[in-house]
Amino acid sequence: MPELPQEILMDIFALLEIPDLVRAGSVCSSWNNAYTRIRNIGQQKQAQTPCLLYTSESAGENVACLYSLAEKRAYKLTLPEPPIHRRYLIGSSDGWVITVDERSEMHLVNPITSEQIALPSVITIEQVEPIYDNTGAICKYNYSMDTKMSVTRRPLTLSLGKLRYYFHHKAHIFYDASVGSYIVVFIHNPFGQLVFARLGDEKWTRLSSSYTNFQDCIYQDGVLYAVTAFSEIIAFDLSGPVVGAKIIMDRVSDFYGRERVYIVQAPWGDMLQVWRPEAWINEEVDGHRHEATFEHKMKWMKIYKVCTVTKKKLVQMNSLDDHVLFLGRNQSLCSHAREYPQLKPNHVYLTDDVELVEYSCERGYRLNIGVLNFENKSFEEIILPRPWSNCLAPLFIVPNPRKMDLALHT
Ligand SMILES: *[C@@H]1O[C@H](CO)[C@@H](O)[C@H](O)[C@H]1NC(C)=O
């Protein structure tokens, strides 16, 4: 086969979706060279179609499945220990997934490169107290639900794997260009509190104890914008030695638990809030009563533009026009549909991010996953039959083949 010059190969490879790019890299040594160079300089196609990442009983303990929405097929990826199938997936951004293992400890994993980085231990957060056995190993945790705002209660004593069931909610990783390093933001219970750590930190640092009930966040130019269940937005300036906090959007809603709230950066410059209805119903299946989500309540999903000038203004949007939204435990994404020819404009792709998912599942809760047509509000499955394990929702991820140490040193 006559060889194409490296530059031409690289130009072609820079147009590929990650699964194709990785496959192209295994064809021959010259293609592998071009692939490695693309990856090292981070020059892969920027508008990668999001994929769904999940595990299933049949795939094996250490295998994650990456379902390409562009190709409508799944790839199997073998990941390092501990077994990915037994971890919770609580966040993704920038190609990284944040997982919680059976000791309730967290790792960052890049499923494409298999890189894995341990995050600071949960016992560095004040609500978690380790309990040691006679060999000096941690055998349980005491989980305290005390905050400045609530009365003192006895802590819950939980097995290592059970803490995550109550404690962990959502986490994101952001690249901070100003200091050239990554920062991980973690929303934990009780009451959706925010802590963060820079890679290499030994412990988590609380962002603020005066604000709680956080549900989602985004990061821009050294500022973390975090939204609460009441649609307040607090801006935390992380660029200086002392974190400054200021409210940029006042409380709008007074109800807790009626909808989940997401904050999204729109490609046209606006900041958006999405309110996703969270009403459950009891339904009867096989003679048993079950809790299930109201799929048809999805039609009451609301999307707003945030007007930060007046601090109290949300402008409802009736259409996403040519845009698509991806919601779940991933960093919320809004993109122009022309970047993803296989996806539908004015549709919301969503996976479940209910809290206490195992608890809910045991009571018959069905994961709410699908595609909402925002025009006529019809709701469809993304993949049928659902290939993931019953109680663990898949996660949207934008694959990134770049190794972290390379990203950090350029
Ligand atoms: C854990 O909590 C229980 C009460 O629920 C208490 O008796 C025990 O001393 C606590 N242990 C530690 C190590 O804090």
Ligand SMILES: *[C@@H]1O[C@H](CO)[C@@H](O)[C@H](O)[C@H]1NC(C)=O
């Ligand atoms: C909504 O629109 C889609 C695509 O145009 C169509 O296939 C579907 O039947 C419509 N559903 C309803 C409930 O109108």
